[in-house]
Amino acid sequence: MTMFTVTVDAERCQGHARCLAFAPEVFDFDDEGYAFVPEENQRFAELPENVRKAISSCPERAILVAEEPAP
Numbered sequence: 001m002t003m004f005t006v007t008v009d010a011e012r013c014q015g016h017a018r019c020l021a022f023a024p025e026v027f028d029f030d031d032e033g034y035a036f037v038p039e040e041n042q043r044f045a046e047l048p049e050n051v052r053k054a055i056s057s058c059p060e061r062a063i064l065v066a067e068e069p070a071p
């Protein structure tokens with residue numbers, strides 16, 4: 001089994017907020033208006049459709065997905 005870890009690259013994020021629009025239960029915003037994924041929201045056994053859409057909709061390609069074997 002594979003686990004997916006979703007994070008936002010703070011260097012790339014420009015605050016377009018598409019991620020938040022698609023998946024408000026996963027993404028959050030910091031005080032400067034940049035997105036991040038809170039620790040407790042990062043890991044998935046399968047990527048939900050709305051998270052996939054958030055990833056493909058980010059104009060900066062700032063949303064990163066790491067794939068690793070589940071423990």
Ligand code: F3S
Pocket residue numbers: 008012013014015016017018019020034035057058059060061062063
């Ligand atoms: Fe940032 Fe992309 Fe979301 S630029 S705010 S990660 S849509």
